[in-house]
Amino acid sequence: MKPSTKFALGAIVIVGSVTLLISEGIKQTGTYFLTPTELVERSTADPTLHDVGVKVSAKVVKGSIERDGPAQRIDFTVSDGANSFPVTYVGMVPDTFTDENDIEVVVEGKFGRDGIFHATDVIAKCGSRYEAEWEEQGTQT
Amino acid sequence: MTLLGQFALWAAFLIGLWSAGLAFLTRWQDRPELAAAVQRSAYAICIALLVAAFALWKGIFAHDFNIEYVASYTSRNLPEYYLVSAFWAGQKGSLLFWAVVLGIFGSLAQALTSSRFRDLLPYVAGITNLIVVFFIAVMLFGEHANPFERLSFTPPDGNGLNPQLQNPGMVVHPPMLYLGYISLTIPFAFAIAAMLARKLDAGWIIAMRKWAIMSWIFLSVGITIGMWWAYLELGWGGVWGWDPVENASFHPWLTLTAFLHSVMIQEKRGMLKRWNMTLVIGTFLLSIFGTFITRSGVIASVHSFTQSSVGYFFLAFLMVTAIVSFTLLYTRWDSLKPEAELESMVSRESAFLFNNLALVGIAFSVLWGTLFPIISEAVRGTKITVGPPFFNRVNIPLGLFLLFLTGVGPLIAWRKASVRNLQRQFIVPVAAGLVTFGVLFAMGLRGFYPLMSLGLAGFVLGTVAQEFWRGVRARMSMYGEHIFAALSRLVSRNRRRYGGYIVHVGIVAYFVAFVGLAFQEKVSVQMVPGQTEVVRSPYGHDIAFTYMGTSQYQSLNRLVSAATLQVTRDGKRLDDIVSEKRQHVDSFGRPTFEPSTEVGLHSDLREDIYVVYAGSPDGTERAQFSLIINPLVNWFWIGGVILVLGGVLAMWPGGPQIKTKRRAPVAQAGYGVPLREGAVKG
Numbered sequence: 087m088k089p090s091t092k093f094a095l096g097a098i099v100i101v102g103s104v105t106l107l108i109s110e111g112i113k114q115t116g117t118y119f120l121t122p123t124e125l126v127e128r129s130t131a132d133p134t135l136h137d138v139g140v141k142v143s144a145k146v147v148k149g150s151i152e153r154d155g156p157a158q159r160i161d162f163t164v165s166d167g168a169n170s171f172p173v174t175y176v177g178m179v180p181d182t183f184t185d186e187n188d189i190e191v192v193v194e195g196k197f198g199r200d201g202i203f204h205a206t207d208v209i210a211k212c213g214s215r216y217e218a219e220w221e222e223q224g225t226q227t
Numbered sequence: 228m229t230l231l232g233q234f235a236l237w238a239a240f241l242i243g244l245w246s247a248g249l250a251f252l253t254r255w256q257d258r259p260e261l262a263a264a265v266q267r268s269a270y271a272i273c274i275a276l277l278v279a280a281f282a283l284w285k286g287i288f289a290h291d292f293n294i295e296y297v298a299s300y301t302s303r304n305l306p307e308y309y310l311v312s313a314f315w316a317g318q319k320g321s322l323l324f325w326a327v328v329l330g331i332f333g334s335l336a337q338a339l340t341s342s343r344f345r346d347l348l349p350y351v352a353g354i355t356n357l358i359v360v361f362f363i364a365v366m367l368f369g370e371h372a373n374p375f376e377r378l379s380f381t382p383p384d385g386n387g388l389n390p391q392l393q394n395p396g397m398v399v400h401p402p403m404l405y406l407g408y409i410s411l412t413i414p415f416a417f418a419i420a421a422m423l424a425r426k427l428d429a430g431w432i433i434a435m436r437k438w439a440i441m442s443w444i445f446l447s448v449g450i451t452i453g454m455w456w457a458y459l460e461l462g463w464g465g466v467w468g469w470d471p472v473e474n475a476s477f478h479p480w481l482t483l484t485a486f487l488h489s490v491m492i493q494e495k496r497g498m499l500k501r502w503n504m505t506l507v508i509g510t511f512l513l514s515i516f517g518t519f520i521t522r523s524g525v526i527a528s529v530h531s532f533t534q535s536s537v538g539y540f541f542l543a544f545l546m547v548t549a550i551v552s553f554t555l556l557y558t559r560w561d562s563l564k565p566e567a568e569l570e571s572m573v574s575r576e577s578a579f580l581f582n583n584l585a586l587v588g589i590a591f592s593v594l595w596g597t598l599f600p601i602i603s604e605a606v607r608g609t610k611i612t613v614g615p616p617f618f619n620r621v622n623i624p625l626g627l628f629l630l631f632l633t634g635v636g637p638l639i640a641w642r643k644a645s646v647r648n649l650q651r652q653f654i655v656p657v658a659a660g661l662v663t664f665g666v667l668f669a670m671g672l673r674g675f676y677p678l679m680s681l682g683l684a685g686f687v688l689g690t691v692a693q694e695f696w697r698g699v700r701a702r703m704s705m706y707g708e709h710i711f712a713a714l715s716r717l718v719s720r721n722r723r724r725y726g727g728y729i730v731h732v733g734i735v736a737y738f739v740a741f742v743g744l745a746f747q748e749k750v751s752v753q754m755v756p757g758q759t760e761v762v763r764s765p766y767g768h769d770i771a772f773t774y775m776g777t778s779q780y781q782s783l784n785r786l787v788s789a790a791t792l793q794v795t796r797d798g799k800r801l802d803d804i805v806s807e808k809r810q811h812v813d814s815f816g817r818p819t820f821e822p823s824t825e826v827g828l829h830s831d832l833r834e835d836i837y838v839v840y841a842g843s844p845d846g847t848e849r850a851q852f853s854l855i856i857n858p859l860v861n862w863f864w865i866g867g868v869i870l871v872l873g874g875v876l877a878m879w880p881g882g883p884q885i886k887t888k889r890r891a892p893v894a895q896a897g898y899g900v901p902l903r904e905g906a907v908k909g
Contacts, residue, residue: 092572
């Protein structure tokens with residue numbers, strides 16, 4: 087066998103294992119990323135969606151955060167305007183997590199059959215609201 | 228001042244268009260005065276952009292809050308050094324920063340490149356100027372992208388800088404990454420210039436090699452400082468979260484690392500010319516792609532950049548650049564034929580080829596994972612995301628394979644390794660790896676990946692040590708030099724080679740630190756003052772935290788509540804750890820931004836004790852904490868320093884090797900070393 091043929095075989099093995107690792111990795115760890123409306127519609131159509139982990143990106147409804155301090159539990163409601171549902175989470179949330187400024191969050195967890203989203207992770211995205219304030223008041227060059 | 232800035236931007240824009248026209252549309256090859264004009268235009272653009280930068284800085288330092296950018300990112304009570312970093316804190320300023328630095332690099336490329344490459348330099352100037360023109364165009368024509376935009380009113384004070392950016396790491400991290408991204412333009416410009424000029428020998432590679440190493444150092448430093456910032460500022464106890472924005476900086480680093488290795492094959496053997504061209508183009512495109520995904524918001528990320536139409540300028544630029552570059556590569560395909568063939572599977576060439584495949588494989592898998600939400604939505608109509616578990620599953624095996632090759636590469640001979648060569652070279656490093664593995668196993672370390680990583684780390688260190696030792700010993704016996712003299716001469720005469728080995732040592736430190744992070748212990752507790760919590764460290768020590776209470780005070784631009792914990796390790800008292808909750812305020816005492824957290828840390832080479840004070844959950848004296856034990860984290864930062872030292876050594880200018888080519892043999896006499904030495908070691 088020519089060395090370049092041998093090398094090609096080695097290369098095929100590497101490329102093959104990369105492909106296999108990627109496809110298996112996605113199969114085993116991929117999570118649906120949905121909006122509240124998609125989640126509500128899909129889980130009505132296919133109840134098994136209640137049993138798998140999903141991620142939902144939505145806005146925290148103003149004034150909806152309730153904290154149970156000693157239990158470290160936080161309950162709040164998220165919405166995308168059309169659909170909303172309650173979320174419950176135990177653990178620490180980032181500083182940027184508030185219900186004052188229409189902040190966007192990504193909640194990860196399972197959407198229970200009880201209609202409550204049991205989050206295992208809450209990520210808050212801070213909007214650049216300060217900048218928006220200036221823009222609203224008008225700019226000129 | 229904004230008028231001056233605007234004027235300077237337009238001036239640079241027009242000079243850029245004019246010089247690019249001159250470089251690509253005229254026959255400057257026959258007219259030296261035109262070629263010189265194109266080259267000089269790089270300096271003109273640079274000066275115009277420096278004036279624009281001066282105008283913005285002037286506005287920032289004068290607290291001219293009528294300028295929208297100044298009002299958005301600074302305030303009267305912001306410490307002065309953060310006023311400097313406010314220049315690149317926002318999108319508009321970072322665009323200007325990019326243009327200015329590219330202007331400077333473009334000029335340096337003209338000034339520092341040897342006149343041997345005069346056939347390439349006007350093209351290089353044309354390409355860098357055209358890319359500068361793109362950035363200026365974004366500022367001038369993009370939506371809310373002009374840093375000199377004025378407000379219709381003047382606010383009494385600005386917003387101030389986001390508190391998470393008020394950290395020394397954040398002063399350095401973005402510009403370092405930008406410097407890395409921006410300097411990638413120069414290797415790209417040389418690659419395109421070589422194809423345009425049809426000068427496809429190794430010349431263009433020699434002309435841009437140091438730029439590639441420099442980009443690599445900047446990217447490495449930028450990424451490492453980003454890890455450091457994430458570790459200290461985000462309060463989650465980790466360093467790398469596989470967020471799209473982080474990944475965006477990792478892609479070009481991987482392909483550039485691949486290039487720095489494969490380029491050696493082209494220099495030594497005249498192989499892989501097409502592949503190297505592809506890597507340079509790909510690396511540049513990935514850096515633009517990274518800017519596109521961070522600016523456009525097409526992929527959800529925890530990093531919140533201002534999202535605007537600016538992203539689509541980058542997308543258009545990316546596509547045009549890709550089409551032009553690859554079309555050019557296609558038309559030059561035949562001129563890039565390899566001069567030699569692979570002679571054996573067991574050779575340095577093939578080790579480097581496998582290293583390239585693994586690096587590009589990692590880059591591809593990270594890119595695929597980053598883009599998967601978009602791909603899955605387009606193909607299946609459902610957005611599917613992958614997170615750290617995916618990236619770890621895929622990249623740990625590939626990373627270990629790469630670490631293995633890091634040890635193998637330097638040991639195998641070029642062309643074809645003999646059995647004797649293999650025996651002679653591998654015994655010591657393999658033994659070092661096995662001993663590391665055995666000792667750690669005996670000490671009670673378990674787990675396949677940790678043992679493999681550290682065993683391979685021992686193997687790589689064995690390789691590097693053997694390489695240094697053999698080189699030193701050869702000099703000692705050949706020239707009768709003292710050990711230290713031999714070491715320093717050995718290294719200074721083969722800077723790229725031994726600098727590279729030192730970089731390998733730095734990489735090993737990163738692997739060690741990642742293994743440590745896998746053993747992280749993390750608990751979340753609530754404590755009242757006087758209460759003690761005990762966490763068992765992965766080494767089996769009992770670490771006790773006693774909550775001493777919280778004090779509140781006011782600092783320059785913030786209100787602080789600081790929680791103090793007394794810490795003991797197996798009963799032995801360590802320094803107290805203080806973690807703070809900060810509420811930033813403007814100069815009128817009104818709160819700005821959400822509260823932020825300052826991590827409390829006790830750090831040594833063995834482990835970090837990491838405390839996050841999360842405030843009081845119910846307004847009483849009961850306080851909430853995350854207590855985290857992170858083994859070996861310091862090795863990231865140590866690895867970073869080693870890596871930079873090795874990188875700087877590899878690109879350090881001068882050296883006798885180069886002098887032998889240029890000067891008469893007499894110049895060598897002063898070193899007391901026969902001329903042949905450089906050739907033998909090289």
